Amino acid sequence: MFHSSSYMRSAKKGSTPLLTTAQKLSAPPLLRLRNYLIPAAVFGGIGAGLLFMHYNDEKRAIRQGQCKNDGCSSRNGPVIGGPFKLIDSNGKLATEQDLKGNWILLHFGYTSSPDVGPAELSKLTKAIKALASSDSKQNLKVQPVFVTLDPQRDNPSHLRAYLKEFDENIIGLTGPVSAVREMAHEYRVFFKKVEEDGDDYLVESSHNMYLMNPNMEIVRTFGLEYNAEQLTQEIHKELQKITSH
Amino acid sequence: MEAYLSKYEVDNIQKDVLLNARLNCYKARDAFYACLEKNGNKKATEVASVGLLYPVECKKTRDLYDNTCRRTWVKHFDRQYCAKKKRLLDDNEARRGPITLPATIPKST
Numbered sequence: 005m006f007h008s009s010s011y012m013r014s015a016k017k018g019s020t021p022l023l024t025t026a027q028k029l030s031a032p033p034l035l036r037l038r039n040y041l042i043p044a045a046v047f048g049g050i051g052a053g054l055l056f057m058h059y060n061d062e063k064r065a066i067r068q069g070q071c072k073n074d075g076c077s078s079r080n081g082p083v084i085g086g087p088f089k090l091i092d093s094n095g096k097l098a099t100e101q102d103l104k105g106n107w108i109l110l111h112f113g114y115t116s117s118p119d120v121g122p123a124e125l126s127k128l129t130k131a132i133k134a135l136a137s138s139d140s141k142q143n144l145k146v147q148p149v150f151v152t153l154d155p156q157r158d159n160p161s162h163l164r165a166y167l168k169e170f171d172e173n174i175i176g177l178t179g180p181v182s183a184v185r186e187m188a189h190e191y192r193v194f195f196k197k198v199e200e201d202g203d204d205y206l207v208e209s210s211h212n213m214y215l216m217n218p219n220m221e222i223v224r225t226f227g228l229e230y231n232a233e234q235l236t237q238e239i240h241k242e243l244q245k246i247t248s249h
Numbered sequence: 250m251e252a253y254l255s256k257y258e259v260d261n262i263q264k265d266v267l268l269n270a271r272l273n274c275y276k277a278r279d280a281f282y283a284c285l286e287k288n289g290n291k292k293a294t295e296v297a298s299v300g301l302l303y304p305v306e307c308k309k310t311r312d313l314y315d316n317t318c319r320r321t322w323v324k325h326f327d328r329q330y331c332a333k334k335k336r337l338l339d340d341n342e343a344r345r346g347p348i349t350l351p352a353t354i355p356k357s358t
Contacts, residue, residue, distance in 0.1 A: 095254060116266050118322040155253075162262045169268045180253040204321045 084222050085214070086190040090151070090183055093164035093176035100220055103175075106147040107243065108216040112193045114154035114207045115166040120228070124211055125150065129171045130232035135239060144243055146215075151177045153195040154207050155184045215239055217246070265319060274318040278326050281310040285330075301327045 092098040111128055113121045128148055135144045150167060152158035155178045158166075163176040178184065188195060195209035213235070215224040223242050226235055264270055284307040293302035295311070303311060315323060 089250070091250065091254065097250060116263070116319070116321075118319075118325045122271060157263065159261055160254075165262045166267060180250065183250075199321050199324060201320050201324070204319060206321050206325060 084190070084192055085216070085220060086187075088177075088183065088187040088190070090177040090179035090187065091160060093160050093167060093178070095160045098175070098177060103147070103149065103216075104220055105218050107145065107218060108149055108214075108220070109146050109239070110149045110151065110191070110214040110216060111212075112151045112153055112188060112191070112195070112209060113211070114152050114209075115158050115162065116154060116204075116206070118206070120211060124213070124228070125167075125170045125174075127230075127232045127235060128213060129174070131235040131239060132171065132173075134232070134236040135243075138236070138240065144240070146239060146243075148174045149177065150174050151184070151187060153184065153188060153193070153209050155179055155181055215242060270317075274314075274322060277310070277314040277317040278323075281307060281314040282330060284310045297327055298324045299327045299331060301331055 087100045089097070089099050109128060109132065111124065113124060115121070132146055132148050135146055138144060148171065150163075152163060158176075158178050160176070160178060163178055167174040167176045191212075191214065193210050193212070195207055197205050198208045199206040211228050213226040214222050215226070217223050224238065226238065230238065281303075285303055288304045288306045291304035291306060293304050295303050295305055295308060297303055297311065318326075
């Protein structure tokens, strides 16, 4: 009780000189008003910005159950893939329209790869063959497509000779560097020239394989960690999911 | 597109990356590394690539390896071999120093 009353007294004492100093400064009322207005405007602006960002995020987000057909809810990720215009291993123009209507197993690589490239291609070939022979009742045909990341060396005839040793049916795609780069970007494929030695070089790249449905939508991606059997199994599962619907 | 085709329409097939050449290269590579393993106790005096050294006993297999594979491939495999070796050495318990774990502080009661 005693403490608080003394505090009150001292506060009263303290406040009077403060007021007088403010009056002594004799700031025009407009300036004092500005002192309040500017922070308010700044905070208000930040608040409005945050509110806008929030609504913008909400608008862009895909809500659960927004998709009408059940298959699409699993494919709401970022858009991977897109149209392309390249040259196949027979020297003919090839676009995404030529691939539509088939299940596709798409792989990016280059023919001068010392070990990973050939290993991945033989894995892909094994899986495709196993799928074709696994079930005669169903049509489990998957079209293998190989896109080179090294179009400067992998010309159509060389690509054809190289791919033929794995499987006759692999579609090989090459083309102008800019077109290949564009497609690689669309499919989020990283690649980079390394170990340059005169004219010779290696290409470092990501090694994903993409399983695409007949509408050219990516259903699954497979990395290096899958062996031929697992790859076959997983593709088989995906194909069955669709045919059983 | 046309520019690309006219530039590359020539049948330029690089046979050294096709199946046969590839298998030959792998064979020569494996022979050299097998020799390297066999002569591991000998003094490594010859310079390969990427800092790899090998004993003079393996010179013949090395020359064959160098002549069968592309230079970039040899470098790539040498690098891989060195990385594998290093990993093996790191995993060797006997070569490891003592591990000092942080002392456990007794709980003060």
